[in-house]
Amino acid sequence: MEKQITALQISHILGEDYPRGWVESLIEIPKKEKFGDAAFPCFALAKSMRKSPAVIAGEIAARLKHPVFDSVEVQSGYINIFFDRAFITEHTLNQVLEDPGAYGSHTFGEGKNAVFDMSSPNIAKPFSMGHLRSTVIGNALANLVEKCGYQAVKVNYIGDYGTQFGKLLAAYTRWGDPKVVEEDPIKELTKLYVTFHEEAEEEPALIEEGREWFKKLEAQDPEALLLWNWFREASLQEFDTLYEMLGVDFDLTRGEAYYTDKMEPVIQQLEDKGLLEKSEGADVVQLDESMPPCLIRKSNGTTTYATRDLAAAIDRYQSYPFEKSLYVVGNEQTLHFNQIKQVLKKAGFEWADRMEHVSFGMILQDGQKMSTRKGKTVLLEEVLEEAVDQALMNIKEKNPDLMNPEETARQVGVGAVIFHDLKQDRRHDIEFSLEDMLTFEGNTGPYLQYTHARACSLLRKGGFSPEDSKTAGGDPESWSLVKMMRAFPEVTASACSTNDPSKAARYLLDLGRSFNQYYAKSKIIGSPTQQENLTLVYAFTVVMKEGLRLLGMAAPEHM
Numbered sequence: 053m054e055k056q057i058t059a060l061q062i063s064h065i066l067g068e069d070y071p072r073g074w075v076e077s078l079i080e081i082p083k084k085e086k087f088g089d090a091a092f093p094c095f096a097l098a099k100s101m102r103k104s105p106a107v108i109a110g111e112i113a114a115r116l117k118h119p120v121f122d123s124v125e126v127q128s129g130y131i132n133i134f135f136d137r138a139f140i141t142e143h144t145l146n147q148v149l150e151d152p153g154a155y156g157s158h159t160f161g162e163g164k165n166a167v168f169d170m171s172s173p174n175i176a177k178p179f180s181m182g183h184l185r186s187t188v189i190g191n192a193l194a195n196l197v198e199k200c201g202y203q204a205v206k207v208n209y210i211g212d213y214g215t216q217f218g219k220l221l222a223a224y225t226r227w228g229d230p231k232v233v234e235e236d237p238i239k240e241l242t243k244l245y246v247t248f249h250e251e252a253e254e255e256p257a258l259i260e261e262g263r264e265w266f267k268k269l270e271a272q273d274p275e276a277l278l279l280w281n282w283f284r285e286a287s288l289q290e291f292d293t294l295y296e297m298l299g300v301d302f303d304l305t306r307g308e309a310y311y312t313d314k315m316e317p318v319i320q321q322l323e324d325k326g327l328l329e330k331s332e333g334a335d336v337v338q339l340d341e342s343m344p345p346c347l348i349r350k351s352n353g354t355t356t357y358a359t360r361d362l363a364a365a366i367d368r369y370q371s372y373p374f375e376k377s378l379y380v381v382g383n384e385q386t387l388h389f390n391q392i393k394q395v396l397k398k399a400g401f402e403w404a405d406r407m408e409h410v411s412f413g414m415i416l417q418d419g420q421k422m423s424t425r426k427g428k429t430v431l432l433e434e435v436l437e438e439a440v441d442q443a444l445m446n447i448k449e450k451n452p453d454l455m456n457p458e459e460t461a462r463q464v465g466v467g468a469v470i471f472h473d474l475k476q477d478r479r480h481d482i483e484f485s486l487e488d489m490l491t492f493e494g495n496t497g498p499y500l501q502y503t504h505a506r507a508c509s510l511l512r513k514g515g516f517s518p519e520d521s522k523t524a525g526g527d528p529e530s531w532s533l534v535k536m537m538r539a540f541p542e543v544t545a546s547a548c549s550t551n552d553p554s555k556a557a558r559y560l561l562d563l564g565r566s567f568n569q570y571y572a573k574s575k576i577i578g579s580p581t582q583q584e585n586l587t588l589v590y591a592f593t594v595v596m597k598e599g600l601r602l603l604g605m606a607a608p609e610h611m
């Protein structure tokens with residue numbers, strides 16, 4: 053906010069040739085305190101004003117006045133502005149404490165829908181690392197858009213359709229044992245699927261058998277349908293255990309199969325609009341030179357992944373006219389989503405521009421993709437359990453008297469995995485390392501949660517209660533922390549608008565560091581301004597807790 057005020061003042065002094073937005077883009081936030089809280093470099097003005105930057109800086113500085121400015125200095129072409137700390141501190145604390153849960157909220161999304169296609173695992177297959185990323189990133193973004201006023205609609209678009217289910221049905225009817233499937237459905241079904249592929253190399257006729265089964269499924273053959281339903285329900289149940297652990301829920305679990313009878317009308321529309329072309333017996337829509345045509349119907353008459361996504365996009369727009377529709381899916385599907393978008397655009401759906409592929413990289417282990425195929429299965433549930441176990445060990449070591457250590461360990465272990473994902477630029481591949489995720493020092497989830505818990509324990513020690521808050525007259529040592537808390541609303545807005553939860557995650561690391569620095573430097577309890585200091589600590593817990601909530605993490609008060 054001070055940045056805008058500063059820009060407005062400078063722009064006002066310079067006149068209309070230098071608009072506020074332009075001035076604001078030049079303003080820097082100095083790293084060193086001695087250069088002020090904001091700095092304006094005058095070098096870009098030298099040419100048009102035909103004066104040296106130092107002279108210009110002097111002239112502007114002489115006229116720069118506002119209640120939030122405490123002092124203004126000129127240093128070699130820069131104007132360094134120092135804000136009125138007491139004024140801003142009080143204002144910030146009042147804002148945070150006025151309505152704690154609402155601090156950092158915005159209204160710009162009000163009355164608008166944001167639809168999320170997220171998680172979307174495939175039934176009868178293990179929940180992969182990619183699906184974990186989609187779940188975690190999608191959930192954080194959904195929280196962020198809601199923070200900005202949007203209505204989030206979280207859709208779990210499960211992969212419950214397609215030729216692979218023909219193969220699975222073929223494999224099951226040949227080799228499956230209902231009891232074994234019942235016991236550990238995903239594991240057994242995956243095995244059957246792998247067996248199918250191995251056997252098919254010896255016996256190519258199997259492939260045909262798989263196709264036949266898929267045709268039966270499409271024709272709603274009772275036996276096929278019964279088995280498919282069973283596999284589906286059993287898989288969803290296993291996924292639910294994971295979602296519960298992660299603390300994620302959905303507004304809608306609606307998979308590809310839901311669109312079985314909604315594709316024909318879409319294909320008809322494409323036909324009517326003259327977009328459908330025959331290509332080697334298949335129906336395709338030609339796209340611009342940058343991509344291959346989109347396959348709508350294969351030569352054997354079956355529909356595709358793309359056809360279902362087209363039907364789903366149209367259906368979503370009809371049910372939830374959206375301002376944005378985000379597909380939180382790995383990088384490897386970029387071409388697919390570009391194709392879908394372009395087909396819809398060609399068909400005249402202007403809203404296709406509001407669809408966005410929120411892509412992300414892979415999770416690597418020792419530089420290689422963590423795979424769920426063949427022998428190398430890494431089961432996500434085991435990963436999370438391992439994280440929780442290790443968190444429990446860490447916690448017991450640090451705080452042997454903690455009540456309810458299991459619940460806290462769950463919050464910390466799961467939080468560690470979530471944060472490790474969210475702190476990085478989502479488009480990059482990330483290296484998986486439980487050790488790195490779980491340390492209490494460094495850029496981790498546990499570090500943030502621990503910092504928050506320490507602050508809570510200070511409040512308990514000081515017998516603080518929010519009703520006794522004192523927002524004026526705080527400790528000057530708190531300035532960096534105050535500025536950090538002040539930045540929160542800007543961070544939520546920008547993380548939301550750029551679909552980038554890492555902005556919020558990295559901000560929380562900075563916030564945590566600011567708090568720990570303040571804590572190290574100040575005598576909080578027992579100082580003459582104890583109540584003011586504790587008010588600040590309390591405000592910090594409010595912002596940290598809300599930040600963690602947005603990322604999908606818990607903020608335990610004891611650790």
Ligand SMILES: NC(=[NH2+])NCCC[C@H](N)C(=O)O
Pocket residue numbers: 169172173174209210211361379381
């Ligand atoms: N609308 C979509 N295509 N969403 C992504 C689905 C992801 C797919 N089930 C997979 O695991 O690869």
